[in-house]
Amino acid sequence: MMRQYELVERVTRYNPEADEALLNKAYVYAMQKHGSQFRASGDPYFSHPLEVAAILTDLKLDDATIAVALLHDTIEDTDATRAEIDTLFGEEIGKLVEGLTKISRLDLVSRKAKQAENFRKLLLAIADDVRVLLVKLADRLHNMRTLHHMREDKRARIAEETMEIYAPLAGRMGMQDIRDELEDISFQTLYPEACQTIKERLSQLHDKNEGLIADIEADLTQRLAERGITAKVSGREKRAYSIFRKMEQKSLGFEQLSDIYGFRVIVSTVEACYRVLGVIHTAWPSVPGRFKDYISTPKQNDYRSIHTTVVGPKRQRVELQIRTHTMHRIAENGIAAHALYKDGVTGGRDISHLTAESRAYGWLRTTIDMLSQGDTPEEFLEHTKLELFHDQVFCFTPKGRLIALPRGATPIDFAYAVHTDIGNTCVGCKVNGRISSLVTVLANGDEVEVVRSKAQTPPPAWENIAVTGKARAAIRRATRASARQQYGDLGKHILERAFERAGQELQLEDLEAYLQTLGKSSLLDLLVSVGQGELSSRSVLETVHPDCNAEAAAERTKQALPTGNAAEGWFDMEQNSSVKFKIPETLQEDGTTNALPIRGMSGALPVRFAPNGGAVPGDRIVGILTPGIGITIYPIQSPDLKEFDDQPDRWLDVRWELDSENPERFPAQIAVYAVNEPGSLATITRIIGDLNGNIDNIRMLRKASDFHEMQIDLEVWDLKHLNQILKQLRARTNVSDARRING
Known part of the structure; x- marks a missing residue:
């Protein structure tokens, strides 16, 4: 010790x-x-x-x-x-x-x-x-x-x-x-057997090529000296783990590896680095595609060097790294190699304020600042691993700014690397002047131009496309913020309806006086809780107006469902989503509010259709708000609604809002009673297919010697389309009955 x-x-x-x-x-x-x-x-x-x-x-x-x-x-x-x-x-x-x-x-x-x-x-x-x-x-x-x-x-x-x-x-x-x-x-x-195997193969290779490293060192040193270049040349075999990683990543056998030997040439100046490169490429043929200039384009961690691979003596491929003494010191010790001196002190190194001197530390601080905003510790660890692991590609903005990205990165990652706001408003891109998909994998040297729209917010699906931690974290934050705002707007609508049925007018500013009583820190928190179903509109109403009969008002709300007509305009629950809600701004002449339009269920917010029978356009529908689940849409005739009879304040007035330019299918269930004979199932599925219906699932419920009952989950355009399918099925001689479940 x-x-x-x-x-x-x-x-x-x-x-x-x-x-x-x-x-x-x-x-x-x-x-x-x-x-x-x-x-x-x-x-x-x-x-x-x-x-x-x-x-x-x-x-x-x-x-x-x-x-x-x-x-x-x-x-x-x-x-x-x-x-x-x-x-x-x-x-x-x-x-x-x-x-x-x-x-x-x-x-x-x-x-x-x-x-x-x-x-x-x-x-x-x-x-x-x-x-x-x-x-x-x-x-x-x-x-x-x-x-x-x-x-x-x-x-x-x-x-x-x-x-x-x-x-x-x-x-x-x-x-x-x-x-x-x-x-x-x-x-x-972790891999003792693999490690031992590679070390044994390296030992065999060393015995076979005994003296090769010393010969190349001497040959190269002499060639450089003849041209007046003073250089320190050192060679080595690659490390076992480096070889293992390359074999694993590129699915290569040990015999297929071409650069087991590596050499470093260290000189005094940058100019000498390029002179050495000329000598090496003149002496030995270079391997195409294996040249990298990290002097003109340094890595994110400040690494600078020229890499090239040549076919050297004995037809052995060798990799060479050419750098200056300063570059070598930074390559070995990284941020610890940046010497900063205190005022008046010449002998010691003070790295407590290491910022501008190190691009690597600057990257780390930026990454940490970005990742620390709102993610759970597990997400933080996941995103940091993503930032640490990948090798890099270098792309450029149209103005020539260099952007370093991990391999496999897409234009989405590029947009967020430039700036979070650019990523959040990205709607398209051009790669090397050509319009390209946002899922395009970028390559070294690509010039990327981001197409933006102020109306855009990042879809949640982008999180599965992005490969950088920065992009994933920003997308997740934007999605959370968007969902929170949308829940707040929904909560406002629910409170407006509840207050109106009780004969009161909702004044949002008045609610702020009751935030502490309701256990909320802000008005938005209150509205979000109501929108998510965590806090009932009845509780808010009775807190603000204790004399109101909230239960009777909620019952009247249920009895009034659904209302039908709606005013112009609708509220988009999620940008580029097919789930749409109407947030009315004014009351209609009869004193009723507008219904919430429902378009589909492909959005990020939890809006779904009832599992038993679904609902299709043309049905009169009602929404049930469930804490932790969201809004479930039922056809008004569904017997499942009986279980909510004693919870009238969970009922929401909803209506269909169809987009003729982007038609959607909706879920439905039918029961078919068919004769038990060969080909009957084929006949049924062919009819549904010919009428442009989409079958999701078929279940046999009962099977007898003369007939069988099946339940078919399918998707249709609307109620008219569903009835057309049922009519055609009933017209077949081998179908005794076809009816809609919950219809």
Whole structure:
């Protein structure tokens, strides 16, 4: 275990002006707090925070970050408190330590929910200060290095979490060395047989091509020197997990892999990078489609390098990465490689305000800010994983702005990546000047123009099309906001009817005085609760007008259903939805309000037709409001309505609102009594098909020697269409009767 003076020496080597008193105090405090604790390996627990601190000294981080590494488990695993940390080490360090403390006392339903909430808390802390992330990754790295001491079931869970979250997160932050080690240990733990097989194949390949790496290094170094280019050339075999991932993603066998060997050429200037590229392509033939210039177009995590694959000596394909020393440092250490100096201090690195220097950290903060708005912890974790995992494609706006997206992204993802408002108002797109579908998968270099409409709101189905967390989260928020507003409008209509039947006039501003009594924080909350059926209109009426006979008024409402005529215009419950409701603004001459128009049931809000028999245009219909379910539409003759006789305030006056330009089918059920002979079922289905009916399901209810009874679920245009089908069925000699269920 590292001694106190050894840790201080490690820090002062790269930062002579480090606060040694702070480091000594943090060392002693953490050792005392963890003094009686031991790890699964049997080592003193204090060895863990000490090793985390050592990892961070390799990254040459500031003394405050090293102190946080020493203290990071004290609040969580000892009797130390945030107040005590603040007093001894200052609020800045106290805040960082608290950000690294997992949530342990939440009443969460599952381990998954707890993991999600912990991850949300961690990322929100990272958004405030990047040092939280650096300490957390170092913490995870040391835990993975000692993973073999854990129980087997716990090892698998930790390795899976590392592979899903922390390794991609390290990669997104450009910390490739840490990502590589996290992935290697996780791969060894989760897939030990595959890992061992690949390592054996690599060993065989190494023996076969012995000296190949050294030969290429020497050959390339000499060629560059002949052209006056000083470069450091190093070669290596690819890692086992990198090979496994490529084999899995592209369904390749080991023999089919063409770039097992990789080389790095590090030079002093950007100009030299392109000169090296010319030398390499002159010496060996390049492999088409394997050239990538991340210098002119850096990755989101600040990674810059030129990649090319050539057919080198012994006809072996090799991949080369060409970069400068600065690019290499950032490629290996990511955000930790950005050196920012405090005013007046030249020896230490202060990364507490790392923003403009790192595009990776800027991406992370933007992503966290976006994902933290209104989603559950599980959704937050899901969307963050989506943002972390995908490789990237680079697309452009018509003005030339570069937009980085995950592979598989669509114009919907592109629109939201440009701006949330552009995504919410997107109605179409042009890809490379041609009108294209919004489900088009974008490719590198595509120019995308988004077509917008202010009347548009994103359909909920877009959430299944989008692949980025940002787009999915924005679509879900827009859908929730739209549904909430629509429920509010429906609740207003229900209250207007209830107040009118009681002989009162609804004044929305008057309801605000009763919000506390009704247990609501805002007028919209009240209207939404009524619209969703959680709060009855009777309760609101009796609260505002205690002397009104709300029960009698509700009974009169039921007796008046349905009313029939409606005023001009209708209210769209969901943009591009076929479910339409009428929200009347004025009373008709006879004192009755307009009915709510019903068009179909394909919208996002819970409007459905009764399961037994359905309803079709031409039927007189009624709506029943059910909390947690929504509005169910029944034909007025349905016997199922009897069960709601004692709940008149749940009845809604509804009517049909058909769109002649976009006709829809509606559900109905019929019972058919047919002679039991060969071909009778075929005759029945042919009649329905010839009359343009659509059969959803057929059930045999009774079967005898001479006849059978069947129930057919079908879709028809309207009541006239249904009656035509029934008439034709009854006209057949092998059909004794055909009638509508609930008709």
